[in-house]
Amino acid sequence: MTTTVVIGGSFAGMTAALEIKRKGKGEHKVILIDKSPLFLFIPSLIWVPFGRREIADISFRKEEMLKKKGVDFLLADAQKVDTKTQIVTTDKGDVKYDHLVVCTGPKVKYDVAPGVQEFSYYIGTPNDAMKTRKALEEFKQNPGPIVIGATQSAGCMGAAYEFLFNVEKWLREQNIRKKVDLTWITPEDYLGHFGIDGMPMGESMLKAFMSMFNIHYRTQVGVKEVTKDKVILSTDEELESKFTMLMPPFIGVDFVTNSPDLKATPAGYIPVGDDYRHKEIPNVWAAGIAVQVDLPFTPEKVPFGTPKTGYPSDETGKLTAENILRVTKGRTDLKKKAWGKIPGLCIMDAGKKEVWIISDHLFKPRNFAIMVPNVIYDVMKVSLEKYFLWKMKKGYSFLP
Numbered sequence: 001m002t003t004t005v006v007i008g009g010s011f012a013g014m015t016a017a018l019e020i021k022r023k024g025k026g027e028h029k030v031i032l033i034d035k036s037p038l039f040l041f042i043p044s045l046i047w048v049p050f051g052r053r054e055i056a057d058i059s060f061r062k063e064e065m066l067k068k069k070g071v072d073f074l075l076a077d078a079q080k081v082d083t084k085t086q087i088v089t090t091d092k093g094d095v096k097y098d099h100l101v102v103c104t105g106p107k108v109k110y111d112v113a114p115g116v117q118e119f120s121y122y123i124g125t126p127n128d129a130m131k132t133r134k135a136l137e138e139f140k141q142n143p144g145p146i147v148i149g150a151t152q153s154a155g156c157m158g159a160a161y162e163f164l165f166n167v168e169k170w171l172r173e174q175n176i177r178k179k180v181d182l183t184w185i186t187p188e189d190y191l192g193h194f195g196i197d198g199m200p201m202g203e204s205m206l207k208a209f210m211s212m213f214n215i216h217y218r219t220q221v222g223v224k225e226v227t228k229d230k231v232i233l234s235t236d237e238e239l240e241s242k243f244t245m246l247m248p249p250f251i252g253v254d255f256v257t258n259s260p261d262l263k264a265t266p267a268g269y270i271p272v273g274d275d276y277r278h279k280e281i282p283n284v285w286a287a288g289i290a291v292q293v294d295l296p297f298t299p300e301k302v303p304f305g306t307p308k309t310g311y312p313s314d315e316t317g318k319l320t321a322e323n324i325l326r327v328t329k330g331r332t333d334l335k336k337k338a339w340g341k342i343p344g345l346c347i348m349d350a351g352k353k354e355v356w357i358i359s360d361h362l363f364k365p366r367n368f369a370i371m372v373p374n375v376i377y378d379v380m381k382v383s384l385e386k387y388f389l390w391k392m393k394k395g396y397s398f399l400p
């Protein structure tokens, strides 16, 4: 019996754990460690600040489903790993493994610039999304300028764009749009770069949206400082702001940075090959955001990263599971797919509108890439949420 310990039970980790158990059956014991009892469909957090979703609508307790599927769940905070003794230390005790899969996602680097943590809002966790809801309710009583965007070194620009267009729609619904100067700031070289060097027609589509919704924008800017009532850009321009939402950079979580054995990159990501196996430690694997991804482009002026979105997180979870099963059978022909060669499948919400972003590869060169706007209703975004929550609740990890 091989014991695999998966740390992190979200897009990547839940998929990896379920797939190892499903395909490995009685020969594999799988222990999933997560500090949260919930599976949360993170993409829908963009709707929580506007009351379009409650956290309960987009999450479920994962333990029961995992138990049914034969995966042991340990609700615990993993603190560090010793790769020589093959023991993970958690706040609930030590756990021994034969194979370890790191799927711990990101930590937010708030200290990217002074004031980012104190004076800007973030929407990437349930707590932060609820705080943002409260701040918008207060803002409504006394509206003024708004700044939304991503800081230097950020990679998750898509979610910030989504929030921008949802705020714009919400302002109109509240009948206060005319009182608000709305500005988008981004380190991207151009609108719609998204950290993947854009898509055909992407820049012109985003420019058309900005003009249609009367949103000012600055590209190739970083954030020097955020204060209570302004955002100071790397260009020294000062933008007045009564409400600021910023997407800061992501780095590796404390579990990774507190485990020198993992030989993580300076940003706290796990160096893996195209088979998602650690480059130096054969029984350590990583999937999802925890993986180090090298950029195929160099930002021109201000640094920014690449988005590590849900689809590749799920895919790398599957690849990791398949490869662990092959290794335990003594096989050496591991399945390989570089992060940038995974298809790009994403839906950008634009406030009850949406844009479908589809390509055969995340990174260039691509043979196929298309952006399709749907200005009637965000039906695909809503359907994807329902589908993914259904799939995960059932534990159907083999589905796309």
Ligand SMILES: Cc1cc2nc3c(=O)[nH]c(=O)nc-3n(C[C@H](O)[C@H](O)[C@H](O)COP(=O)(O)OP(=O)(O)OC[C@H]3O[C@@H](n4cnc5c(N)ncnc54)[C@H](O)[C@@H]3O)c2cc1C
Residues within 6 Å of the ligand: 007, 008, 009, 010, 011, 012, 013, 033, 034, 035, 036, 042, 043, 044, 045, 046, 076, 077, 078, 079, 103, 104, 105, 106, 123, 124, 125, 156, 159, 253, 255, 287, 288, 289, 290, 308, 309, 310, 311, 313, 345, 346, 347
């Ligand atoms: C606001 C927002 C909107 C987004 N929208 C989209 C979108 O529209 N489409 C899309 O494709 N992607 C989107 N993404 C990205 C998507 O959410 C990520 O790609 C996905 O969540 C990555 O999955 P993951 O499993 O790698 O990491 P995560 O989902 O971050 O999960 C990490 C897990 O590890 C656990 N964990 C961390 N540290 C420990 C520890 N020490 N001990 C135990 N457990 C631990 C956490 O509790 C968590 O469950 C969005 C992200 C954000 C923030």
